Amino acid sequence: MNAVPYVDYESFIAGKQFSDVPTGFDCDVPVGPLFDFQAVCVKWALKRGRAALFEDTGLGKTLQQSVWAQMVYEHTGGNVIIAAPLCVAQQTVEEAAGFGIAIKYCRRDSEVEPGITITNYEMLEHFDLESFVGVVLDESSVLKSHNGKTRQCITDSFRATPYKLSCTATPSPNDWMELGNQAEFLGVMTQVEMLSTFFTHDGGDTGKWRLKGHGRVRFWEWMATWAICIRTPADLGFDGSRYVLPPLNLVEHVIESGELLEGHLFPVVAQSLSERREAKKASIDGRLDLAARLANEHQGSVIVWCHLNEESERLAKMIDGAVEVTGSMSIEEKTRNIMAFTHGEKRVLVSKASICGAGMNWQFCDTQIFAGMNDSYEQFYQAVRRSYRFGQKNAVTAHIITADTEGAVKDNIARKQAQSDEMAIEMVAHMRNLTKQQIQGATSGTEAYRPAVPLAIPAWIEQNVERV
Incomplete structure (x- = not known):
């Protein structure tokens, strides 16, 4: 051998x-x-x-x-x-x-x-x-x-x-x-x-x-x-x-929905996805009224985040100087409306975080209103960061409006923030x-096999192979 x-x-x-x-x-x-x-x-x-x-x-x-x-x-x-x-x-x-x-x-x-x-x-x-x-x-x-x-x-x-x-x-x-x-x-x-x-x-x-x-x-x-x-x-x-930023203030507003979830005799917190949808619809009037009031009372630029199409459509009509961006719009229309807010031609932007919540730099805006939210912490984080980023000179306030049937949304956000x-x-x-240390290369999960040592075959196996 x-x-x-x-x-x-x-x-x-x-x-x-x-x-x-x-x-x-x-x-x-x-x-x-x-x-x-x-x-x-x-x-x-x-x-x-x-x-x-x-x-x-x-x-x-x-x-x-x-x-x-x-x-x-x-x-x-x-x-x-x-x-x-x-x-x-x-x-x-x-x-x-x-x-x-x-x-x-x-x-x-x-x-x-x-x-x-x-x-x-x-x-x-x-x-x-x-x-x-x-x-x-x-x-x-x-x-x-x-x-x-x-x-x-x-x-x-x-x-x-x-x-x-x-x-x-x-x-x-x-x-x-x-x-x-x-x-x-x-x-x-x-x-x-x-x-x-x-x-x-x-x-x-x-x-x-x-x-x-x-x-x-x-x-x-x-x-x-x-x-x-x-x-x-x-x-x-x-x-x-x-890069040390000014304070970020999360202000939670809880709206009493006034309606019981289907199949319940007493007020309960929504658990299933269908119950959460029902809770959002039951509280829509109260949430939108408060969101519109907060946006109209603020003198500067405001970003209003929605979750439902109905919320976006109604708020765009209820808020002075607002422009809406929806998924059904053409690319040209979306671009025109977003840039109108970016260039200061419109005071308020109303949209969903899934549409406008990434990439844009809106440090000139220090107030955001979440009139409706989903369970995505990433979307919430990215949406807030449109304003809360390098170049922001003022403290940023994010109003979170939810229904009492939606549970402790702010606490849930804080928990996910801590985990992240x-x-x-x-x-x-x-x-x-x-x-x-200025690493010069990167590892890779695949590498061609290059044998450096000749394979050693036991003599008794070689003898058997020769007989065959």
């Missing part, structure tokens, strides 16, 4: 490490338009080639992704496309132009010119996506919210794209599927591989996953090699004083040191 060469334990373990050679390039990033921490993040993302910037709202992802796209275009000479939510595209064009970066908004492939193109997610099907050398997903949490067909189409269309940048506010650490979708889009690891490597089913429920006890630290370390996750520049060792904060702190803590 042939002797197997000795391999020390450290080398053996090192050989088990997943590796993925960066597809990017090293360059000097101009600090001019960027803050110091932003320049470091862009330089790292360019070096990585395929990277994610999970930065909290207000840290300047729009400018960073614009600079990243410009440098990819200058380095390769190939076109770069940015996909963004409704109206965020127009806002990006305006902000980038202020720093001398030309980005063209296009709705179809025939409009593309050399350089950087930006479009809405809904328009991607009208482009030859394989012709772009670089892609940026702005508010890339859409990979979670989009249906499976659309998400898979985005992932497949850009699978061979060498330069990819995924930008979103700190993703929910509890939503493993979102993180898996992000990694799969970037080509780091498929969602299935991520789940099988780091997770296990939670008890008997095959729909819920939890980190394996022994793999918890390993998971965050792996993620840190392809994503920068920060909530403040201080997480990277930079000065974060300019706890997990986000853990995420950032694991990634902080690795980012400071």
Whole structure:
């Protein structure tokens, strides 16, 4: 039998490490338009080639992704496309132009010119996506919210794209599927591989996953090699004083519905989804009257968030200087109404968080009213952050109007906030040191097998094979 060469334990373990050679390039990033921490993040993302910037709202992802796209275009000479939510595209064009970066908004492939193109997610099907050398997903949490067909189409269309940048506010650490979708889009690891490597089913429920006890630290370390996750520049060792925000005041208003839920003799808190819908409808008059009064009494800009179509339609008529944005509107009409509020032509915006709750910068507004809510903490968080972000000079007040039959909504929000904060702190803590060490590559869940030691076959097996 042939002797197997000795391999020390450290080398053996090192050989088990997943590796993925960066597809990017090293360059000097101009600090001019960027803050110091932003320049470091862009330089790292360019070096990585395929990277994610999970930065909290207000840290300047729009400018960073614009600079990243410009440098990819200058380095390769190939076109770069940015996909963004409704109206965020127009806002990006305006902000980038202020720093001398030309980005063209296009709705179809025939409009593309050399350089950087930006479009809405809904328009991607009208482009030859394989012709772009670089892609940026702005508010890339859409990979979670989009249906499976659309998400898979985005992932497949850009699978061979060498330069990819995924930008979103700190993703929910509890939503493993979102993180898996992000990694799969970037080509780091498929969602299935991520789940099988780091997770296990939670008890008997095959729909819920939890980190394996022994793999918890390993998971965050792996993620840190392809994503920068920060909530403040201080997480990277930079000065974060300019990002200390004024107070955020959550004011809860509970409306007595005055009606009993169907099948009940006494007032009870709604439990099932159908009961919650019934509770919302029973309290709609009281909630809308209060929301309209609060909006009309406020002198400045106001954002009013609704949950039902009826709420949006009625409030737009009840509030002075209001403009409504609904899902049934054309893209042109949505854009016109959103930009009317953005440019100060309309004082009040009435819409749903699922429509206008991501991407826009409305620091000029310090008052929000939630006339109707669903159970999504992420939508609530993103909606509040349209106003409560870097550049906000005043304390922000968010009025939460609910019915007494809906339960303690504010307490529920606080509980989810605490859970999110706890997990986000853990995420950032694991990634902080690795980012400071300027990690040069990212791990990958797949690696070609390259045998370095010849296979040693026992003599008795060789003899039997020869006889056969």
